[in-house]
Amino acid sequence: MSRPVIALDADGVLLDYHRAYAAAWQRAFGAHPEERDPQAYWPMDRWKVPKLRLWRRSRFRREFGEHFWSTVPALPGALQACHRLREAGYHLVCVSALEKRFEGARLHNLRALEFPIERVIATGHHEAARSPKADAVEAIGAEVFVDDFLPYFRGVASHIHTALILRAPNGSPNTGPEMELASSTHQDLPAFTEHWLSR
CATH class of the missing domain: 3.40.50.1000 (HAD superfamily/HAD-like)
Structure with a gap:
């Protein structure tokens, strides 16, 4: 059977995913984000990160490729x-x-x-x-x-x-x-x- x-x-x-998100932010912008709310469901609420626009948003999105999805803890x-x-x-x-x-x-x-x-x-x-x-x-x-x-x-x-x-x-x-x-x-x-x- x-x-x-x-x-x-x-x-x-x-x-x-939250930890992986913070690591991707550090790779993109050079600094690990501070934690704002450890009980937040969404990573943008958990980490103290600004809303991204234009090229910074594009830069961050480039981190979500093969390496990212192969290394989430x-x-x-x-x-x-x-x-x-x-x-x-x-x-x-x-x-x-x-x-x-x-x-x-x-x-x-x-x-x-x-x-x-x-x-x-x-x-x-x-x-x-x-x-x-x-x-x-x-x-x-x-x-x-x-x-x-x-x-x-x-x-x-x-x-x-x-x-x-x-x-x-x-x-x-x-x-x-x-x-x-x-x-x-x-x-x-x-x-x-x-x-x-x-x-």
Whole structure:
């Protein structure tokens, strides 16, 4: 019998996009940004950075290429949580709202960090009535889908357990009537793993 599948988002679930964002800022402008709000959901709110215009915005965007998506650090406890899930008999697949051209970079990143994940599906990003991740999650036969962005649960089949990672609350989109789309909520991936394996 094949292993049951858990679909895992990357940024905010497995990987620390906030730290990678700050490192990209330092590469672009020569100084690491000061932290403004450690509980901010979005990196522009967490770090004390100005709104960019014209050439500075273009300069910063150039940092978000192969190197960036290959070197995002792991979130605390995420690697160990994944190994626990794998040892419990689950097959782990990363489903990321990343541009398709960076799919290989993301897989390289996860392998370099020794995550037990051998496949990445990049879906791209758009907000609509149906999440761009819904088709991918269903196509791989996932039993569980773990994400930190509530709108990505739109359209996911009701038989799939949707586990929402709440993480930083300030400015979070994870509020309101759509919270009913989440089958369960957890502070981070280790908390989800403990919950799921102790059922």
